[in-house]
Amino acid sequence: MTGTPPPSRPSGLAPEIAARLKRGADGLFPAIAQQYDTGEVLMLGWMDDEALHRTLTTGRCTYWSRSRREYWVKGDTSGHVQHVRSVALDCDADTVLVRVDQVGAACHTGDRTCFDADVLLGDAVAPGGTHAAAGRAAADQ
Template identity: 60%
Template structure:
């Protein structure tokens, strides 16, 4: 969320960002793309509301809103596969969050490294 060349101390707080307006969907949620900080691998997609964003910013632990269970969950709380947040950023349209994390263990609940591991789809390129 810092402009190139600006200092980290100029970064807005989560309250500043929430006050300036995040484009939450009709359910009050915003999608969160989770990326491993060191390898840059995309680990998963999850959802947050304003409170999950606050908890994540305050604790440094990735906290999401479970749409299926209707409750907050801290990644790794039961599995031990913790996500320590290194970067919390908002995209240019303020409708998607990027979390860069240090991932401990597999990111996916299926015990794979990412939620996309082994789920690649064949792409056939055809010339017009």
């Protein structure tokens, strides 16, 4: 992982949740954002206890920016908000799945997801049935 970890300070996260979380050496854990009604994987961000607390209490995804070294709420700048529908821990308690209602693009590049522009294997299908590879080829012409 890169960047500076978030400040070490008490969080508002419920102690029973904090006790279950497994974090990296930098205090962070991955947070996968998924569209709640389609299952589409939108993005991966990083959270610490405070970011998770803010996400759970505000209903909007809050992440820790490793490059800017600050908390950020998805959509505060772009308007592409993630309204939280549910939050779940994985079986190892080292990753959270945040099911959201995504407004606009999830990716900072303006794409709907962070995973539809560079398919390494297979034939990814974008929402609406468009093949990601076909969409890229058409855009290149």
